[in-house]
Amino acid sequence: xxxxxxxxxxxxxxxxxxxxxxxxxxxxxxxxxxxxxxxxxxxxxxxxxxxxxxxxxxxxxxxxxxxxxxxxxxxxxxxxxxxxxxxxxxxxxxxxxxxxxxxxxxxxxxxxxxxxxxxxx
Amino acid sequence: xxxxxxxxxxxxxxxxxxxxxxxxxxxxxxxxxxxxxxxxxxxxxxxxxxxxxxxxxxxxxxxxxxxxxxxxxxxxxxxxxxxxxxxxxxxxxxxxxxxxxxxxxxxxxxxxxxxxxxxxx
Numbered sequence: 694x695x696x697x698x699x700x701x702x703x704x705x706x707x708x709x710x711x712x713x714x715x716x717x718x719x720x721x722x723x724x725x726x727x728x729x730x731x732x733x734x735x736x737x738x739x740x741x742x743x744x745x746x747x748x749x750x751x752x753x754x755x756x757x758x759x760x761x762x763x764x765x766x767x768x769x770x771x772x773x774x775x776x777x778x779x780x781x782x783x784x785x786x787x788x789x790x791x792x793x794x795x796x797x798x799x800x801x802x803x804x805x806x807x808x809x810x811x812x813x814x
Numbered sequence: 815x816x817x818x819x820x821x822x823x824x825x826x827x828x829x830x831x832x833x834x835x836x837x838x839x840x841x842x843x844x845x846x847x848x849x850x851x852x853x854x855x856x857x858x859x860x861x862x863x864x865x866x867x868x869x870x871x872x873x874x875x876x877x878x879x880x881x882x883x884x885x886x887x888x889x890x891x892x893x894x895x896x897x898x899x900x901x902x903x904x905x906x907x908x909x910x911x912x913x914x915x916x917x918x919x920x921x922x923x924x925x926x927x928x929x930x931x932x933x934x935x
Binding site for chain 2: 694695696697698699700701702718720721723725742743744746749757760762763764765767768769770771773774777779790792814
């Protein structure tokens with residue numbers, strides 16, 4: 694068992710790339726990942742699972758087919774499985790993601806924003 | 815699909831009782847619960863699952879058999895399944911808990927701190 698608390702701010706200092714989630718903890722078969730968002734991501738969905746976004750710093754939005762959700766610091770949102778969505782952040786935004794182990798950030802879409810999976814920080 | 819962000823601070827304003835987790839969101843078969851901790855909880859464990867504590871405001875500790883973990887605002891900890899633990903907060907602490915739906919706060923121990931399950935706020 695890890696004996697120390699996981700400090701989110703300290704973990705965010707350890708990388709600078711955008712849209713590239715880093716795992717910081719596991720709970721059963723779920724992972725807690727942190728990522729820095731900036732500018733546009735790609736439209737995608739996750740057929741297998743819901744996905745949680747929790748904003749640790751800054752603000753972001755999630756665009757859906759016919760509406761948009763704004764998320765500020767201290768706010769979270771659950772994107773239901775299978776629903777197309779496109780995250781966006783005007784300024785760099787620090788986000789905690791929670792989803793099952795093995796989920797690829799761009800779903801089934803392969804682009805230059807598709808990140809390597811299971812990278813710990 | 816819910817169209818609005820879930821604001822943690824606003825949710826914490828909606829109740830004042832201690833050690834009584836309130837559900838604010840679900841992701842697959844997992845629940846996000848918020849609770850206010852103050853003073854001692856009871857020794858217990860959750861045989862079925864890991865459990866995540868994320869401190870939103872204040873600070874707390876988790877006592878284990880032979881050590882103790884201190885958690886400040888912005889820090890999280892994963893208590894492994896089956897491990898005895900006792901949360902404590904000297905001053906009121908606001909905590910986000912993440913665990914599967916149906917988990918009772920005191921595990922198999924029944925006390926006056928055993929909270930009703932699946933209460934939403």
